Amino acid sequence: MADEDHPDLSVLSSAIGYHLRRAQLAVFQDFTACFAELDLRPAEFSVLTVISRNPGLKQGEVAALLDIQRANFVALMDRLERRGLAERRRSPTDRRSYGLWLTRSGAQVTQRMFDLWHAHEDRWVERLGGAGERDRLLDLLNRISTPE
Amino acid sequence: MADEDHPDLSVLSSAIGYHLRRAQLAVFQDFTACFAELDLRPAEFSVLTVISRNPGLKQGEVAALLDIQRANFVALMDRLERRGLAERRRSPTDRRSYGLWLTRSGAQVTQRMFDLWHAHEDRWVERLGGAGERDRLLDLLNRISTPE
DNA sequence: TATTGTTATACTCTATAACTATA
DNA sequence: TATAGTTATAGAGTATAACAATA
Numbered sequence: 163m164a165d166e167d168h169p170d171l172s173v174l175s176s177a178i179g180y181h182l183r184r185a186q187l188a189v190f191q192d193f194t195a196c197f198a199e200l201d202l203r204p205a206e207f208s209v210l211t212v213i214s215r216n217p218g219l220k221q222g223e224v225a226a227l228l229d230i231q232r233a234n235f236v237a238l239m240d241r242l243e244r245r246g247l248a249e250r251r252r253s254p255t256d257r258r259s260y261g262l263w264l265t266r267s268g269a270q271v272t273q274r275m276f277d278l279w280h281a282h283e284d285r286w287v288e289r290l291g292g293a294g295e296r297d298r299l300l301d302l303l304n305r306i307s308t309p310e
Numbered sequence: 311m312a313d314e315d316h317p318d319l320s321v322l323s324s325a326i327g328y329h330l331r332r333a334q335l336a337v338f339q340d341f342t343a344c345f346a347e348l349d350l351r352p353a354e355f356s357v358l359t360v361i362s363r364n365p366g367l368k369q370g371e372v373a374a375l376l377d378i379q380r381a382n383f384v385a386l387m388d389r390l391e392r393r394g395l396a397e398r399r400r401s402p403t404d405r406r407s408y409g410l411w412l413t414r415s416g417a418q419v420t421q422r423m424f425d426l427w428h429a430h431e432d433r434w435v436e437r438l439g440g441a442g443e444r445d446r447l448l449d450l451l452n453r454i455s456t457p458e
Numbered sequence: 459t460a461t462t463g464t465t466a467t468a469c470t471c472t473a474t475a476a477c478t479a480t481a
Numbered sequence: 482t483a484t485a486g487t488t489a490t491a492g493a494g495t496a497t498a499a500c501a502a503t504a
Contacts, residue, residue, distance in 0.1 A: 183334050
């Protein structure tokens with residue numbers, strides 16, 4: 163039981179999922195603010211990153227890599243294409259599928275995106291107490307999200 | 311650039327937000343599976359926890375504590391009330407507000423909920439490598455989510 | 459028959475504005 | 482006039498089934 167002014171949240175304060183959610187929300191909110199200038203959401207950041215590093219990957223492959231349902235990937239990719247950042251090119255060997263590529267403009271935006279991202283990331287690393295602490299966090303998170 | 315079979319995800323692999331999201335998803339999915347028996351979602355777990363530890367708190371206070379918009383809290387509380395787990399009681403001193411309380415049945419469900427929760431939590435602690443590692447993780451997560 | 463991209467659909471979570479009854 | 486709870490609504494994110502074109 164707790165007094166009136168200081169409610170007891172002790173059970174939640176040791177809950178891993180509760181803290182993961184709060185931390186993820188804080189980072190994503192900061193992400194949205196940092197990328198407002200480019201009007202990019204986290205999922206779009208991931209897609210541009212994957213395409214820029216792996217041009218020509220099939221649409222379904224990119225979706226699978228990022229754990230996005232291929233049905234939900236369509237609108238996401240439509241938006242990138244409508245904005246002229248990325249494009250679908252029919253595969254010459256399999257006319258069912260598309261390879262995904264950045265446009266010239268998309269490559270420029272992606273470069274700016276990486277600059278913004280490094281600033282965003284560096285701020286969180288600093289807040290964690292340095293790259294060593296960041297690495298320890300990523301290691302712990304990987305123990306959670308990597309299938310056994 | 312990456313070869314065909316092993317796409318390059320190195321930029322994402324160092325992104326804090328990306329890993330936070332993946333870890334949070336893994337824990338929440340396990341949470342949903344563990345609490346299927348009680349048909350409780352994470353937010354409902356939090357609400358029952360807060361009410362059980364702080365009975366009589368006002369509806370708006372519980373919502374604010376959990377960072378839930380009061381407008382969105384209504385349907386959540388409606389469901390708990392309809393299932394007979396918690397109830398609103400008009401405040402005698404301020405007829406605009408309600409105090410929130412567990413029903414007798416809600417208290418029993420909450421007890422069972424805590425048992426399930428300890429099992430769920432213990433499994434993740436074990437996977438992290440022990441309570442020490444868990445504490446390290448929570449410390450790092452708090453550095454992220456606690457306002458400076 | 460199976461696969462790729464697509465459409466349609468639905469459910470959850472979240473955010474905002476405006477209403478009501480009380481203060 | 483301000484506050485507590487409520488309603489309505491809209492936007493993301495996510496999940497599944499089914500269809501057309503192609504393999």
